[in-house]
Amino acid sequence: MKLTLRVWRQQNADAPGTMATYPVDGISEDMSFLEMLDTLNEELTLKGEEPVAFDHDCREGICGACSLVINGDAHGPERTTTCQLHMRSFDDGDTIDVEPWRAAAFPVVKDLVVDRSAFDRIIQSGGYISAPTGAAPEAHSTPVPKPDADFAFEHAECIGCGACVAACPNGSAMLFTSAKINHLNVLPQGAPERETRVLDMVAQMDEEGFGGCTLTGECATACPKGIPLPSIAAMNKEWLRATRKVSR
Amino acid sequence: MARTLLKSTVGKKTIMAVSGLIMLMYLVVHMLGNLKIFFGAGEFNHYAHWLRTLGEPFLHYEWALWLIRVVLVAAVVAHAVSAYQLSRLDRRARPVAYAHKRRRASYATRTMRWGGIILALFIVWHLLDLTTGTVHPGGFQEGHPYQNVVDTFSTWYSGVIYIVAMLALGLHIRHGFWSAAQTLGAGNATRDRVLKATANALALVLTVGFIAVPVAVMTGVVS
The missing domain is CATH 1.10.1060.10 (Alpha-helical ferredoxin)
Incomplete structure (x- = not known):
């Protein structure tokens, strides 16, 4: 799968943020959404750019660490956690918007990580x-x-x-x-x-x-x-x- | 207890729910009273006069009416103040909007705030039109409500204002009644279908019941 990601990048709580666009290629539909982001981060690291910060822990859908608002939906289009969301829920060539939880009580720490x-x-x-x-x-x-x-x-x-x-x-x-x-x-x-x-x-x-x-x-x-x-x-x-x- | 009620978001919602239900009860009675217009001028005017002598001889002339008015004004003020305070809190809780926009919730749910403002403006116009007669299009006659109603709806714009406001009312009640039930703790998994059906029925009956009057005047059924 070949996708276009629009990801919220924000250096820290005080810096202004913006939606940055990244193309990603070679995504399997069996990957989880977080594995897809891992793929993006590997590419960014190889290019010498800063990887996208996001929260994750168990990746089994039971810890509550992962977040992400995907195309306007919290945890994306399926009723599950982001770690349990698979890329088969998207189509080849899709543009996917990835944003942090938005709330005054959840200030952004960095990129997609918020303080809960x-x-x-x-x-x-x-x-x-x-x-x-x-x-x-x-x-x-x-x-x-x-x-x-x-x-x-x-x-x-x-x-x-x-x-x-x-x-x-x-x-x-x-x-x-x-x-x-x-x-x-x-x-x-x-x-x-x-x-x-x-x-x-x-x-x-x-x-x-x-x-x-x-x-x-x-x-x-x-x-x-x-x-x-x-x-x-x-x-x-x-x-x-x-x-x-x-x-x- | 009063301080907890006024300070908390749940408390403010409780105030909204209770004041909303008071207004809703009034509206049901108001709508049923309006329908007396279909029985002719004599019966409608007599009903309006009876509202002023209600409770006599224990109460003085018009006291019952003023008592109802005081309760209603208190309910409107409590409802509006809570709505304003809660809306401000809600907006402050989401200072940065999502870049990816999508339509959230039903039409009735999304229009609660604007619908409420439309209804508040309507009430002002409605009182100036048919209670004080200040903006009444014909010669307003105190004590002759039948003729006043016919005069009002003989102008096209009054009919339009009224019908638009009643549609807004229907939407407001549709979400409002159900929400009030949840706020007061009446909701649970099995009862929610009944509550939603009741909200829809109330919204429909009140909207149709209220709109029947201007439509009847405009089509010449009532003249």
Whole structure:
């Protein structure tokens, strides 16, 4: 396959960036999108140019490190992570636009790499449970109803990649935050912090400068782990409940 | 609690949802009342007069009407202020736009902000036209709403303004009702289809119900 890439190049957080055009040749349709970028970077390195910086880690679709907005879609045209996106999703001769996640709360570090520490701070503000340490407890000592376990697991699938923020026209992090809150709030282990968790995590989310939700549903469409849009409604319900219960 | 509600994006959305639902309830009643015009001048004018004597003798003349007006003004102000604040936050959250543009979301979703502004301007015109009579095209007569409505829609531009605004209203309600339900935590995977169908039905019924009046006047069904 022969492709034309238009890639966002930006030296550092303060430098102005621009879309640079690169032709790439000899791409197999069995390559992943990241392997295609590796090919480009090898060529750039051989020519003495600076390779394109992009985030990646496990390349198995489970770590949440890779990002990229490809032709306007977070993680590209398939519903998966960029590392699991294959070049067979594109046609020979295509021009592909590659951009970083765009959000005030995700400043560009370099080229396609953005700083997603805002997510870490949201997690730190309430994405934990208080549990006694020591020997592993008996698994059946705390019964969890099957529907609750399923609901928790569905939301625990969130890998925190930030595609929801990148896809949202408002740069909102509500799908991410709702996944983290719902995951723990439905379980008995998360019950002691049920109110403070949702209040603190939503407050931290606002603090980071993410936008509000207008229910466009772009986040849920982009999410590689299929976190559903009603998660946000579930979070709102928890938030309203906590606001009523806790006077602050 | 009040501070949390006013400060948080989720809180601001809650204010939008509640104020929106108050206005929506009013619109349903307003639309049903409008349809009385099809029963003739006598019944329509009598209905308008009854609105002023509503609640008597416990309430004084027009008190119920003013009570409704106060609640509505509060709802409009709360809705508009929250919308303005949230829109500013949303714009600031995405300072650099994507170079690769693509159309996102449905038409109703994308036009919420402009639709809201169109509706706000419409309400101003609508009040100046049929409540105060300031911009009324004929001789505005207090207490004769039937004749006032017929006079208004005898001019082509009033009909156009009204119909365009009601189409904007339909789109606004279509996305707004569903969004409000999500904001108030009523949404879940199984209930969302019902909520969406309700939003569509409300939007359609209100738009058709409101547009029926100018169309009837313009076609001579009501004269």
